[in-house]
Amino acid sequence: MIRFEDVSVTYDGAAAPALRGVDLAIPEGELALLVGPSGVGKSTLLGAVSGLVPHFTGGTLRGRVTVGGRDTRLHPPRELADLVGTVGQDPLAHFVTDTVEDELAYGMECLGLPADTMRRRVEETLDLLGLAELRERPIASLSGGQQQRVAIGSVLTPHPKVLVLDEPTSALDPAAAEEVLAVLQRLVHDLGTTVLMAEHRLERVVQYADQVVLLPEAGAAPVTGTPAEMMAVSPVYPPVVSLGRLAGWTPLPLSVRDARRRAGALRERLAEVTPQEPAAPARTVEPPRLPVSTKRFGLFRRRPQTAAAPASASGTTGATPAAVLDGVTLRRGRTEVLRDVTLSLAPGETVALMGRNGAGKSTLLRTLVGMEAPSAGRVRLPGGAAPRTTAPRELLRRVGLVPQDPRDLLYADTVAGECAAADRDAGAAAGSCRALVDELLPGLADAAHPRDLSEGQRLALALAVILTAEPALLLLDEPTRGLDYAAKHRLAGVLRELAARGHAVVLATHDVELAADVAHRVVILAEGEVVADGPMAEVVVSSPAFAPQVTKIIGSGPWLTVPQIRRALEAA
Known part of the structure; x- marks a missing residue:
């Protein structure tokens, strides 16, 4: 569905290409997760799929990017709108109408879909993303996370065959993020939608990916493989993988459930040591302005x-x-x-x-x-x-x-x-x-x-x-x-x-x-x-929604982070 053939992108005035030598194929009906440190070109790669690069951003694109057989150099974003739905890092830059319901309908209006089809799809999307109570709200009055859900919903209603998402869960609370990811899973599994997603919060998404596309550094060619293979070599990885590396688990776990099944021996070791609580706050009168x-x-x-x-x-x-x-x-x-x-x-x-x-x-x-x-x-x-x-x-x-x-x-x-x-x-x-x-x-x-x-x-x-x-x-x-x-x-x-x-x-x-x-x-x-x-360790340990991955995996004691466990094991 998505194919890169020896693609390089160089922006005007840049000393080096933002992307270089990208050869990549993403089949139809897969969720591909794009990972890598900040500044390695993830947003540029996503923009090349939607046609924003180079039609909107400028610069020079060498090689060939095709989506559903269409060459993105020859088809600007408006000619890909029926095929590719895109949500960037900034939801506000995405909106063109004033209210939630109008925004969900706008893309379908541009494609000339029948009114009854638009009405049905708007209702479906409001329910899917938990937006029904916000349907008449002005977009400007919504929180950042609510705006992000509206932006995602607005590209779902036209039923594109490809979704390109840049940090889709970054402003969502844990429950809302799970809802959005469940919707994406349903689109991939039931409708054969192809999803290409860049996300820094890997603890939320890596277990759902069919393949991981790793950009290890700026200008380097991407490396692809299964999530477990890529997490073993990636310079960025979630706490569950970090804990797996610390414990020496092979293959590395990608989800809390996988890690919990292997954590028995680690729990026994931790039961014999006391967690190091976060340092007590320093107490002073109002901090003076320092020279x-x-x-x-x-x-x-x-x-x-x-x-x-x-x-x-x-x-x-x-x-x-x-x-x-x-x-x-x-x-x-x-x-x-x-x-x-x-x-x-x-x-x-x-x-x-x-x-x-x-x-x-x-x-x-x-x-x-x-x-x-x-x-x-x-x-x-x-x-x-x-x-x-x-x-x-x-x-x-x-x-x-x-x-x-x-x-x-x-x-x-x-x-x-x-x-x-x-x-x-x-x-x-x-x-x-x-x-x-x-x-x-x-x-x-x-x-x-x-x-x-x-x-x-x-x-x-x-x-x-x-x-x-x-x-x-x-x-x-x-x-x-x-x-x-x-x-x-x-x-x-x-x-x-x-x-x-x-x-x-x-x-x-x-x-x-x-x-x-x-x-x-x-x-x-x-x-x-x-x-x-209350204190961090007391509140989050009892909260399924706000507990960190380490707390869910270990399951007993106020264990919060991998460095905390590493220090405790080294001191034991």
């Missing part, structure tokens, strides 16, 4: 922390809180988006804010930074400051938000321009922001335009812009979208360093693996209310 001279490359020199009593489950201590929400309710029309939320965020504490799509996580973060005004209750930053009445330059030092769409923070024409502006706004030494970018994502060119960056690269740049001001409270909304495992590891290191220095960090995330790695505490929202609030 620029105390910075080191990329991160910060530590200063001695003032010892204090351990945090309670709610995060309150004798230290001055980094932020307090007291009975916060927020209404939009007749809908209560937040309902009587009371939280205290302590210095040095990393909090994972979790819950299904539309639970109110992003709204809570925007309320903390002053972008939303509570209908009732109050929000206070250190010193009793209210975010909506604090001067912008002072607010930068108290609280910083990296939103779901990093482009909301980026307005310069180059990476260098963004960094220079961040240094000026924060009153930091020249080069401070650039050093943070290099720490988070090495190799990002100064001359690159932010709009030309991948989702992961834009996130790293936006995070560096916010961190330049060293805010006492750092808020991140879905911070791992577009990040591979290596980039997530670097991000986790930065967040641990900030927490150790006394900064409070709040992550609104569906990435349970990142939360298990860095969070001291979990707050779960449902319908705008706090339904759980």
